[in-house]
Structures are given as structure tokens and as C-alpha cells.
Amino acid sequence: MTSTTMRRTPIDSFPTSTSSTQAETEKILLDHLPKDNKAAPTLQTQAHMQFLIRNLVQGFPARYTSQDASQPWLLYWTLEAFSVLQVGLDPGNRQKAVDTIMAWQHPDGGFGGGPHQAAHLLPTYAAVCALAIVGKPGEGGGWDQIDRKKMYNFFMSLKQPDGSFFVAHHSEVDVRGIYCLLVTATLLDIITPELVEGTSAFVASLQTYEGGFSSASQPYYAPSTSPNGPSALLESPRPPLGEAHGGYTFCALASWVMLLPYLPSPAPKINKMSLLRWLVQMQGSPVELGGFKGRTNKLVDGCYSWWVGGAFALLESIGINPSAIPAPSADKQEGKDDDWSDIDDSLLNRKALQEYILFAGQHPAGGLRDKPPKNADSYHTLSCLAGLSSAQHKVFPSPTRRKALLDSWKSTGNSTNEELRKAYVRRRALLHRGNGHRDHRRRPVEPSERNAPSVQPNNYAHGGNDDVLLWASRASANRQMNS
Amino acid sequence: MIPVPSPPLYSTRPEWADVVPIPQYEKANPLAPILYSEEYKDATDYLRAVVKSGEKSERVLQLTEHVIRLNPAHYSAWQYRYETVVAIQWPLETEIALMDELADKYLKTYQVWHHRRLILTLSKEAREELAFVAKILQQDEKNYHTWAHRQWILAFYNDDALWAGELDFVDTMMNKDVRNNSVWHHRFFVVFQSGVREGEENRERVVRRELIYTKQNISLAPNNASAWNYLRGVLEFTKLPLSTVATFVTPYTVPLPENLGDIVDVENPPPGKGAELPCVAAIEFQADIYEEEAQSESIEEAVRLWKSLAEEHDTIRKKYWEYRIQQALLRT
Secondary structure, eight states, X not given: OXXXXXXXXXXXXOOOHHHHHHHHHXXXXXXXXXXXXXOOOBOOHHHHHHHHHIIIIIOBOGGGGGGGGGHHHHHHHXXXXXXXXXXXXXXXXXXXXXXXXXXXXXXXXXXXXXXXXXXOHHHHHHHHHHHHHHOBSSTTSBGGGSOHHHHHHHHHHTBOXXXXXXXXXXXXXXXXXXXXXXXXHHHTTXXXXXXXXXXXXXXXXTBOTTSSBOSEEOOOEEOOSSTTSOOEEOSXXXXXXXXXXXXXXXXXXXXXXXXXXXXXXXXXXXXXXXXXXXXXXXXOOGGGTTOBBSSTTSOBOTTHHXXXXXXXXXXXXXXXXXXXXOOOGGGOOTTOOOTTTTOOOOSSXXXXXXXXXXXXXXXXXSXXXXXXXXXXXXXXXXXXXXXXXXXXXXXXXXXXXXXXXHHTOOOOSOHHHHHHHHHHHHHHHHHHTTOHHHHTTSOOOSSOOTTSSSOOGGGGOSSSOTTTOSSOOSSOSSOBOOO | OXXXXXXXXXXXXXXXXXXXXXOSOSSSOXXXXXXXXXXXXXXXXXXXXXHHHTXXXXXXXXXXXXXXXXXXXXXXXXHHHHHHHHHTTOOHHHHHHHHHHHHHHOTTOHHHHHHHHHHHHHHOOOTTHHHHHHHHHHHOTTOHHHHHHHHHHHXXXXXXXXXXXXXXXXXXXXXXXXXXXXXXXXXXHHHTSSOOOTTOOOHHHHHHHHHHXXXXXXXXXXXXXXXXXXXXXXXXXXXXXXXXXXXXXXXXXXXXXXXXXXXXXXXXXXXXXXXXXXXXXXXXXXXXXXXXHOOHHHHHHHHHHHHHIIIIIOGGGHHHHHHHHHHHHHHO
């Protein structure tokens, strides 16, 4: 694509503040498009590694004080970014990471944003996911020192009558918290029907008329019939508070997928086609270099490469699966039958998203960012890298790996959960049937079975052997864009 | 600029001598530490100490305010502040006055808005609240928390007096920026998602009003995704077919004619002189109208439009338009 052929967003001779900031952003983004068309965009892996290592070892500069209540996030963003770059920690730093994380566990269950901070669902997610990367079973490994019983009680203490959860005591209801809770409960195998009762209806209530999801909704209650009796939750009105938003939409959709085995009867519904429409509409035009925005008429931002770009990978789980249909012949590329590059069944423009991240998302001094001329930070570094990864690969466990994981399942003796698990496995098997023609053409990649049933964290190792390398990247130094 | 002097450290103040500060990390050096200022480290050392001892007092309010000003996202400081406000029966109007200042300063943090909500839930005093929100929105017209707060006020108090001026407020905000999606969402919240409000009982009239309102705004600036999404939202919510607005949509799907003429049609306002046509959202809408008809000729028309989007007008979404074609052909 060249800058001369690109159409600026139409203003219709009716400028407003939205169109003015949009036009300014387009100008800056176009300046980041190389004049020479042949220059292959490159991920500056070494510069980003240096950025991450500097934060990890030297510490975060004082301006990160605003993240003092998000210390688990700072560590998670850093460790997960290493994972995306296929780098493992050396044993010394790995143990130090485990000890640091365990200092955040709250005596009454859950994790806080730092030592002595109150337990909160968001840092709980970040801490447990960070442990899934660096933790081990057994003494001092972290994973077995998570107090699962107290965690469960903490979760239940946040539960609201409309199926939602406070993110912490005396705190707000927010679908990010629900996503964090469900991921944590899944990883720790403490999900129960009681825990998630009503939650799917709450998540469904967040979908707005635009198709995306908002942060929360407001329940209305019918007055109680007796003076001190309970008031009844009304099905309607239950308005979403706030408009459709990329971050909340990811959390809502991922929560919905995790809640599928627990849907009550009759099941609450979401509008899948309007969700799909909203997701694709969030991708910026060529003049925005194909980056994603988080709301209608807002600016593109590198972090939505993951929140919106990454959400496309979840669509198959709700039955939106373009690869199940034979592609029109015009779409076939000739003379290419290699494992990767000839298959693109995703509904976003993967090539354009990669270009946004590589041309505009990378800070020249290392780390990734919202957009130029902003600084890089840990959050944008991971979300851009994760978005780039999901724009390049469709990752799923190989049949062998899937079988090994299922075989490693140990029943907890709780028969309800065991039945639910079996139903879930059957359901997934059905969903995956019919895609077989695609599965064998894609190269399965092992290390991303994050949603597998309860397994020990060392099963997530990066192709085994992850204790060995000290800061050495197993990825090629400069990865070329896969288009 | 004259630097603002930092307050003396708590560790040097006699009135805090009875408290033993607690360092953040008791054991080994943490991985990836934040390099705090001395002031922040000192204040949070004392915060940890009072939380541990359970002290709830006026000086704890001062301490939590100090920490919050240094880091408004410190949710534990907010949480402890709230418990202290309740425990010592701190005057709620004093607390709200402080919140007025902090929300103005730190409007992008979740906690300033949630604490405000907790205090309002206790005081049940919401009369000034909508005016306050309107003032804050002036500095950031798309602030998510501020809009969500306004919607919470309306829904939680559920008081007709509060609702009375809301459509006028939407108009004021819309006149500032017709592309502000938060305003469109707020309008949908007010008109459709919060039950039927006073004066809005005649739903047929309300729907007609909303359709005209949206069409007029589209004619002003046709390439406005927010307005098209609202149009779709109204039709879907009221279960009206998309073809209800077919006559309106068509002129937006073709290049602007040289002679616009002087058509005055309230139901179908034509594109204005500055319109950049054809409009992508209109072509998409037209294709959906054809798909809705579900006749084989109309599907052909829809496919033709989707192809024009995939290949000419909206190439970034090529994959999606091709998916729509596949899906439509699969059904016929």
C-alpha cells in the first residue's frame, strides 16, 4: 500500500473535534509508512528485549508509581511478553519472580496489587497467570502455595445478586473482573455452578445496540412484597452503563466462552452477528494503517491489537467459523502450499494489523506503544506483541497434546463438575469436527494451551528445556512479517 | 515554575511517632521493583501500618488523601478511606466536596468515580450530580467513567425529576460533536433501555422522532459510523425491518448529484452539499436491506454491493464482506 492511494477519513465538510483529532492522527501515521515500498517491516526483537529486561532487573522508573497497585500486572506483562518472544527466565530470576508474586497473596485469599494491599480480582488474575509462566509444583514453586479454598471464598464474597462480581470489597462491578475471575478459577479448577450462577445473563446484558460490550449494567429490582423480604431482580430494564468498548468486549466474549458449559436453561443470548460486525468495524482503514480502535469514532491504539484483534480467535468457539465453508476460488493463492502463508481464514485483516504494529507500534528506543509519538510502556508492549502474534498464528494444541492433557485430568471427586467437564469436552469435540480439512494444513504449535483443564504450571513450559537459557531468545533475531 | 515543597515525611512528624511504619517487602528484594519517591514510600509505609492496626481516625483520612493524591489508582487506600468515613461518621458533604476536586483532577481513574458512588449511596443526595457530571464532561467529552456515572445516577435514583432534562442534555452534547459516540450511546440508554419515562409513553411517536433525528444527523455528516449504528440499533430494538428507511438510504449509496435541488423532505433528508459520497455505511445498509428481503434477485443485489465494498470502497474488511457473501449464498 502506498500513501498516495489512501483515502483520508471523509469529513463531509462538517469538521468536529472528533474529525480534527482523527485527521491529525492520520497525518502522523502516514508519516510512519515507509516511502520505499520494498522495505520489509521488521520486529525489532532485540530492542524490545532490552526494554523488558531493563524494567525487570533495574526496576521501573518513578512514573510507574501510578501502577503501584498493579504490581502483578507489571510483572505479568513483562513475563508474558518474554513468552511471546519465546524467551524463558533463568532459574535465579525465576525463583525471585515466584517469591515476589507470593508476597502479594492476601491472608484471606486472592492476591493484591502489592504486599499488604487488599485482594482484588485484577491483580489476582495477573499473579496467577504470572505463576503459570514461572511457577512450579511443590515447595517454594508458588503454584501449590496458592490457597485455593480461600480464593474460592474470596470470589464468593464478591458475588452480587445479578450474577456479577465486585472487583474487590467496596469496589465496582466490571466485566474485566469477571474475566479475571473465570480465568483464575479455570486455571485453579475451582469453578462451580454455584460460583457462576447468573453470570452468563449478566455478561449478555452488557451487549449494546452496536454489538460490542460495555463494562457493567445496572440491575433494577422489583420492590419486595413483604417489609423485609428480598427484592426480585427484574429481567428488564437492565441498561449497559457505558458504550461498546474493545477491552470490555474481549473480557465479555472470553467470559461467555468460559461460561458455555454452565449456561442455564433457557440460556441467555448474545447477538453474534452484531458482535462480529462491531469487531470488524473496529479495524482502522488503510490510512490508519489497519490498527484497531476500541470504540466507534475513537482513535486507533496499539493495545486494541490484542483486545479486539485477539478476540477474533474466540469466534470459532461461538460458532463463527469461516473455514468451515469452502473458500471461493478467487481467494486461492497460486503456487503456495506451505504450512502457514496460504491460509488466512480470519475475518480481520491480519496483514494490515501487522503493518500497524510494526510501522507505528514500535518505539525506536525499544518497547511498543499506543501510537506515535507516545512512549512505550509494559502494557502496550505486551498487547502489541500478543496482537502481532495472534495476527500471525492460529495456535491450538495438536491432537497428541490435547489427548495428553485430557489424560492427565484427575477427577476432583465432585460429580457435578466431572459431568460438566465431560459435557464441555464433548461440546468442543463437536465444534472442532468439520474443521479437519484445515487442521492438518496448519502447523500446530504446542505452547499455548492456556485453557486446558487443570494441569500443573510446568506443563506450560515453552517446548521444554525452559530453565536452560539465560535471556536468550529462541526466536530468530528479527522476525519477518508473515503476510 | 516554583517547585511545590513536599510535606515533611511521616517518619519525622511527632504526631505520627506512635505508629511503626511497615516496609512494603519484608524479605528479599523483589523482581521488577518500582523506583518510588521518598515521599510515596514514606506515606505508604504508614498506610500499611494503620491498615494493619485497624486505626480509623481523622488523621487516617489525611493520610489516605495524601496517598491518593500521589497515586489515585491506589484502590486499597480508597477502600480503607471509605471504611474510615463510615466508621467515624465523617460529614458526607465534606467528602463529596473533596471528591469534586479529585474527580476533576483524576477523571480517568476508576476509583474517583466509584468512591463518589459509595458516598452518594450513603447520602442519597443526587440533585447536584448531573450538573457536576456535565461540567466534568466539558474537559473530556468521551470519558467512559463519567458517562457511566451519569447513567448510574439516572438508573439508581430512578427519579423522574432527574430524567426530565436528559434529552436536552443529549442535544447540547450532540451539537458540540455529532461524531461523539458516547452521546449516541447515552441517547439510546435514555430513550430505549431504561424503561418508558414520563412524556415518552407514545412509543410510535418516539420511534418516528428517533428515526427523523438520526436521519437528519446523517444528512449533516453522512460518513458518521455512530449515527448509522444508532439507526440500526433503533430498528433492531423496535423490531422494524431495515427497509423502513430504504428511501432515505439510497441517495447515500451513489455519488453526489451535481444539482441537488431544493428538496424538503423531513422523513428523507438528502445528503448536504459537502457530503463525500458514496458512503460506505450506506452501501452496507443497502446490502443488508437486500439480504433481509431474502429473494434470489435481492441476494444477487446484496452480493454485488458486498463485492463493491470488498474490492473498492472498504477493502480493509475484504475478508468480512466475503464472509457475508458466503453466508448469504449458503442460505439460498
